[in-house]
Amino acid sequence: MTSGSPEQLTYLSGPVLVIGTGLLGASAALGLRALGLSVGLRDASPTAQRVAVDLGAGVAVPPGAAFAPELVIVATPPDVAAAVVSGALREFPQATVIDIASVKASILRALLADEALGETELSRYVGAHPMAGRERSGPVAARGELFYSAPWIVVPHAGSSAAAVRVAKAAGADLGASVTQMDAEEHDxxxxxxxxxxxxxxxxxxxxxxxxxxxxxxxxxxxxxxxxxxxxxxxxxxxxxxxxxxxxxxxxxxxxxxxxxxxxxxxxxxxxxxxxxxxxxxxxxxxxxxxxxPGKHGAPPQSFATVGVIVDDKPGQIARLLSDIGEAGINIEDLRMEHSAGYQVGLVEIQVIPGRRDELEGTLSALNWKVVQ
Amino acid sequence: MTSGSPEQLTYLSGPVLVIGTGLLGASAALGLRALGLSVGLRDASPTAQRVAVDLGAGVAVPPGAAFAPELVIVATPPDVAAAVVSGALREFPQATVIDIASVKASILRALLADEALGETELSRYVGAHPMAGRERSGPVAARGELFYSAPWIVVPHAGSSAAAVRVAKAAGADLGASVTQMDAEEHDxxxxxxxxxxxxxxxxxxxxxxxxxxxxxxxxxxxxxxxxxxxxxxxxxxxxxxxxxxxxxxxxxxxxxxxxxxxxxxxxxxxxxxxxxxxxxxxxxxxxxxxxxPGKHGAPPQSFATVGVIVDDKPGQIARLLSDIGEAGINIEDLRMEHSAGYQVGLVEIQVIPGRRDELEGTLSALNWKVVQ
Incomplete structure (x- = not known):
């Protein structure tokens, strides 16, 4: 572990180049910048690149610029990922290059078939797949915390160097993700x-x-x-x-x-x-x-007990309900709201460990909540 | 509308006989009892019937007892519903008889083919389907509020009398459900x-x-x-x-x-x-x-804006979050919790009308919540 900034210990040393500044790329850049790492940005769309720079995700690094990244993160759409990885392996002969597309075998096949790449170049390539991303897209939606607690699957191939695998894992760890490893076929x-x-x-x-x-x-x-x-x-x-x-x-x-x-x-x-x-x-x-x-937090699958409460559809009602539950010291494992056509009330379903259901029902009934199950 | 009790105005006058005291039947009985209506109970299982009586859902009404219900609610499993309805139509010659099974055409076909029933008996039958019910079953799980704000589909047949349809609708309305009407084929x-x-x-x-x-x-x-x-x-x-x-x-x-x-x-x-x-x-x-x-409350489908917040997995955290949102006067349209393997934090996704997303994000960020989208 090396120190990337006075404030934060990081596994990566940097600099990092992010190619493709959509939601995932810009989010990774923001997250690494927040740790004090030096981050360069590049996107085929000048607009997307400018937005990411303006958001403070890093500095623009045009092709040919003097920039010697420890890691290149290719965050382009899957259909161009292999070509961009290939270019990056050749442009940055010292860098580990990862792509973070959500499919891995087809990209690896394309790279292995790429005659411009030798074993040495390929040893610096490692696939990755952060299972994060929301319904919004583009750099404006980016957040450095996007990868917090999400799986970050590192996908080495037979020729990946141990050093490159370490760097690919370091990026996930620095971004707060939960790092695991699979080969490309198993991943896909x-x-x-x-x-x-x-x-x-x-x-x-x-x-x-x-x-x-x-x-x-x-x-x-x-x-x-x-x-x-x-x-x-x-x-x-x-x-x-x-x-x-x-x-x-x-x-x-x-x-x-x-x-x-x-x-x-x-x-x-x-x-x-x-x-x-x-x-x-x-x-x-x-x-x-x-x-x-599996259940929450990778725990074994568990059936929680459900307690339903009818609440009015007004600001603060659910907060008041959950505040009452919090004051009783009962942890909520999951929570859902259910609505039906035609009524301005909702059903809030609260999941707790089974041993605390009766206590929760008693507490809420005593506080005049409408408990329905 | 007639007065069923000094406290509550009800559409039904009662008495009501509930046959089948599982989750749905016992819940209907409890709900009607709470309105002050007289409710009789009957179940093929003496245990289920005794539990429902003990819960205060009504009094046991054995076959042949002197009981003249305005309405008989048949809440048995679908495969015996037609036979029980047929029996009830003959046993109670003044009563409207509804079944609340979740399929309607097959039950109606069986009744129309039932040679023991004439047009007069059949005119008192109306199908119904309350779209409520939880993962738990049996009378112990019953709650009088089970039907609150749930659809209650009334399914008359060509020979149903207007008076019987009115009683079938009255039961749904008294139980707080949202009453609609369909024919059996359309329902199914x-x-x-x-x-x-x-x-x-x-x-x-x-x-x-x-x-x-x-x-x-x-x-x-x-x-x-x-x-x-x-x-x-x-x-x-x-x-x-x-x-x-x-x-x-x-x-x-x-x-x-x-x-x-x-x-x-x-x-x-x-x-x-x-x-x-x-x-x-x-x-x-x-x-x-x-x-x-359709969206919430039968409103037109609407895309809500989502704001994600990272919270620690501790009692009271979500309550504090929602309390902050409630104090800002922002109504939550929907709320979900998302967990990932290996981390003791969760992502709470809050849906609000799109025009208030920026305000919500600003408010929460100012209060030091970790807003992630």
Missing amino acids: RSVALISHFPQVASSLLASRLLDAPGAALALAGNGLRDTTRIAASDPALWIQILSHNAPAIVPILHGLREDLDRLIGTLEAPEAAGAALDLAQLLSEGNQGQARI | RSVALISHFPQVASSLLASRLLDAPGAALALAGNGLRDTTRIAASDPALWIQILSHNAPAIVPILHGLREDLDRLIGTLEAPEAAGAALDLAQLLSEGNQGQARI
């Missing part, structure tokens, strides 16, 4: 399953609503809202992700199609022998799959 | 799309996680959590719902399969001409479908 299979597949499933589900009668949609509850929320994602980015990771996504979709075909067969003859058992199996597999998702 | 198609289909899709999605490596699951974010949350639902209840509403669900699943086949074809040749356009269309249809889901 993992994100296909836990990120790309849910995105596709949500889009497929929401597509069915296109022609839905308004009276049906008016009945929408949290089930529909939850399952379709990510269907609102930006198509432009997802076309690239899905195209680049197609080989990892397709087998999952084949599995879905098999289950779907079996389900359709069952529901087309719901009175047939075995139909109820088939349905039970599908639903039970869904139960079991859902239960495997 | 609507709930197939906005409730049963998301349930099935979520189960299918979560089933894919059965064999997922733990390292992949450790990367799970809110996208996966949201899309699979309802996959945790109770299989026993859903087998009945899906079996009974199969005719309305199957066409939606055929539509899903067509989209899925097209998507698989596209991703199997992601470099083919038109592949990007196909993906763009799928994702954009998902965007549009999602955008059709």
Whole structure:
């Protein structure tokens, strides 16, 4: 660990060059600048680059400028990432170069096939994937804290040097992320399953609503809202992700199609022998799959107890509720708000560890809150 | 409107007989009792019935007892609802009889085919579907407020009398629900799309996680959590719902399969001409479908602005945050907590109307909250 500034100890020494100053690149730059590291910026769009400079994310480093980065972070869209990484490996012969695109195998394949790169250049390349990013995009939305507590997956290839892997991990650690390591195939299979597949499933589900009668949609509850929320994602980015990771996504979709075909067969003859058992199996597999998702803070999956409270839809009501819970010394594990059409009240669902539910219900009832479950 | 008690004006006069004292039946009974109405209870399970009586939901009314209800609420599982309704229509010749199962056409078909029932009996039957209910079941979980602000769909058939429809609506209104009306086919198609289909899709999605490596699951974010949350639902209840509403669900699943086949074809040749356009269309249809889901309180769909705040995972932190927001007079439209593996901090995402985002960000930053977007 070296000292990047008088105030903050950092794993990186700097300087760092960020190529691509969209949301992720500018956020990484801001986060590293805040630690006192020297940061250079470069973007194919002069406007995006100027905005990032104006935000204080770093100084502009045009191609050919005298700049000797310890680390180059390539934060471009996936379809140009390999070409930009290749250029950076050649332009900065001392630097570790990482890209932070959300697909890894296709970029690695392109680099390994790149005749301009030798083993020495390639040893300085390490893939990375910070699983952060919000619905907004562009440098204006950037925040140095974007990577706080998010996974930062470091993806070395067989030829990556230990030194380069260390630098790739250091960047994640300095940005406050939770650093893990996978190879490119494992990474792509993992994100296909836990990120790309849910995105596709949500889009497929929401597509069915296109022609839905308004009276049906008016009945929408949290089930529909939850399952379709990510269907609102930006198509432009997802076309690239899905195209680049197609080989990892397709087998999952084949599995879905098999289950779907079996389900359709069952529901087309719901009175047939075995139909109820088939349905039970599908639903039970869904139960079991859902239960495997880890809980908060990487803890084992845990069922929290839910307490529902009816509140008026006015400023300060929820604060007052949570203040009452805080004063009782009960920690809230999760919290959701539920609204229904036509009423100016909402249901707040508070999740606590099961052993404290009764206490919480008693406390809230005693304070005249409308506890509903 | 008639007066059911000195304290509360009610639409119903009572008495009301609730048959089936599980979560929904016992909740309805408690809610009506709280309004001062006379409520009788009956359940095939002596234990469930005794618990409901002990909870103060009403008095036991065994078959043959002298009891002349204005309304009988049949709150049994869907597979016995028609038989219980038929029995109640004959046992109580003056009563309106409603069932509150979440499927309607199959129950109506069974009643219309029931040779023990004439037109006069059938004129007193009206279907209903309160869209409420939580993950817990049984009378112990019952709360009189369960139906507050939830949709209460009244489903008359061609032969229902106006008087019976009025009583079915009165029950929903007295329980604080939001009363609407549909016919059985429209109801079943609507709930197939906005409730049963998301349930099935979520189960299918979560089933894919059965064999997922733990390292992949450790990367799970809110996208996966949201899309699979309802996959945790109770299989026993859903087998009945899906079996009974199969005719309305199957066409939606055929539509899903067509989209899925097209998507698989596209991703199997992601470099083919038109592949990007196909993906763009799928994702954009998902965007549009999602955008059709109405906003809070039945308002038009609205995009709220999101402000993210990093908080420590300690009691009282969120209360302090929301108290600061309440004091600034800013109303919270929605609120979510996001956790990541390995960190004892959480991200609270606060949704407000877009015009107040900047003010909220300024206010919170000035109070030293870590605003991240």
